[in-house]
């Protein structure tokens with residue numbers, strides 16, 4: 598297969614143009630065609646010579662995803678299943694908020710983390726997505742809907758910090774003012790807690806929001822839900838989070854999916870308060886989405902509200918995440934799993 602031209606950041610593209618015997622400013626023109634004009638063919642790059650367009654065609658591909666399936670929720674959330682052109686499929690979700698459109702992207706094809714409540718766990722890991730494939734999810738949805746997306750979250754399939762280099766390069770491409778120009782503040786990375794990579798991310802000086810999938814403040818419970826906790830326990834994770842906050846001066850968002858009779862009672866809330874007291878953070882409570890063959894079911898509305906109010910009373914800022922797209926299997930990995938199961 599030809600190389601995906603979307604995998605290169607602007608500096609790398611300049612280097613490539615020089616190697617092709619072209620002036621480096623051509624790289625900026627190409628970068629604009631790809632990331633601003635969102636063209637689907639090198640023939641559309643009309644300010645380039647025919648000869649250069651031909652050279653590009655011979656060496657590169659624009660890697661345009663095909664939509665296998667698109668589902669629309671009653672609340673307007675749209676879920677895409679994309680063919681990534683090598684026989685694999687990934688999913689992305691588009692959500693509309695008051696402040697604009699947010700896309701939830703996948704970072705890997707499958708996931709190695711094995712979280713018990715997550716649909717991605719049921720499908721075997723295939724490979725990392727390249728940076729171009731990460732950005733193409735946004736471009737494909739923008740083309741399909743004819744919109745401009747203002748925010749991006751790494752909360753689809755995969756563990757973004759397990760595909761560190763490609764995720765960081767994708768962020769540099771998204772950030773570039775000559776292209777998509779999405780500020781790092783509009784990008785969130787969600788991690789199950791790969792501690793060494795949290796330190797590395799803190800040192801990047803990127804200003805993205807970090808979300809930690811915590812789900813329990815108790816090591817025994819967290820290890821049951823998330824095997825990664827057996828490698829990096831809560832104390833090690835919190836140490837890394839404190840480093841991230843000190844280094845970036847940014848608030849961390851802790852994700853906490855509430856599962857009935859598992860992590861949703863007041864003792865759980867008390868442990869969470871003890872853990873997070875005094876930290877620059879926010880707790881995002883998620884009513885857990887039940888997955889097929891999963892053991893976890895959603896907490897009652899009453900318990901969810903009680904949990905939130907208790908945290909707030911004790912000085913921990915907590916909000917309940919709006920459940921978008923639950924009627925279209927928009928929870929992490931669900932649509933892809935259904936398609937794969939059908940095969």
Ligand code: SAH
Nearest residue numbers: 715752755756787788789810852854885886
């Ligand atoms: N691997 C990363 C990002 C992908 S999951 C991570 O673990 O953070 C994105 C978020 O959805 C995580 O907070 C994850 O714990 C949560 N999630 C996964 N399955 C879920 C489910 N069935 N119900 C509610 N949240 C879920």
